[in-house]
């Protein structure tokens with residue numbers, strides 16, 4: 479259980495996924511959840527899905543929350559930091575940015591100096607407790623004391639409640655964004671395409687999508703549980719002269735592996751661009 483209040487500035491897709499995952503896992507109750515948003519549509523949806531309280535202003539949310547997620551788009555971050563920096567109590571709070579590309583240095587500068595600031599890159603499967611997150615701490619985060627955990631422990635607890643979490647050097651956060659932050663979308667495309675293939679060879683759509691999704695889930699579970707190299711697991715599926723090698727040959731001809739590598743590189747590059755100050 480987490481005893482404090484958690485606030486989200488920006489209550490869109492990722493905030494809803496994190497909040498829902500934390501509620502489902504029993505880490506917090508809905509009366510520990512706050513959000514504020516410039517979009518009434520997003521705020522109303524967040525409140526309907528999570529039962530959290532909507533605050534009319536960033537100042538009010540900051541007064542009430544112990545941990546504050548900055549879950550606005552990178553392009554909206556400067557304005558949020560400006561507003562937050564004018565709320566005197568913001569310096570006491572643990573501030574967690576999940577925005578792609580936005581560096582700890584930018585967050586510190588926007589908030590008026592070093593503080594309890596952490597950069598996190600989560601992903602939307604946090605909604606179902608299967609998230610993959612990485613985090614980087616700033617110099618101003620607090621160590622543990624007799625009556626409270628360290629900021630690092632708090633962040634790890636929040637993220638591990640909704641999946642796995644890795645602490646990484648900040649220099650790797652854009653790469654994490656290109657791989658696991660954006661990665662669920664790559665996998666949804668793969669599942670959709672596998673399902674299309676199934677329909678192409680005669681399966682009903684619902685059956686094809688269920689088989690495709692369970693196959694991706696099962697293969698991922700095999701990699702995590704057996705700790706075998708994915709190539710070795712691939713070899714175990716592939717009979718000489720059989721069906722799988724015919725399919726793998728088609729994937730190689732189509733450039734699947736190069737396409738996925740290029741996707742991670744392109745998304746990482748885009749995260750770096752989003753972190754640059756506007757010209």
Ligand SMILES: NC(=O)C1=CN([C@@H]2O[C@H](COP(=O)(O)OP(=O)(O)OC[C@H]3O[C@@H](n4cnc5c(N)ncnc54)[C@H](OP(=O)(O)O)[C@@H]3O)[C@@H](O)[C@H]2O)C=CC1
Pocket residue numbers: 487488489490491492493514515516517520521549550551552554557558576577578599600601602659660
């Ligand atoms: N979606 C994902 O899978 C992931 C997203 N992220 C990061 O999370 C952040 C949010 O992404 P996502 O949830 O997809 O975005 P959304 O657009 O769904 O949510 C952001 C919300 O913040 C609102 N907003 C904008 N400015 C302010 C403000 N000043 N005060 C309060 N609310 C504001 C937006 O309103 P309006 O639309 O009107 O601008 C919108 O409702 C991004 O920085 C993204 O990089 C990280 C990992 C994964």
Ligand SMILES: O=C(O)[C@@H]1CCC=N1
Pocket residue numbers: 578655659660
């Ligand atoms: O597409 C984006 O920019 C965000 C960041 C990672 C996932 N979604």
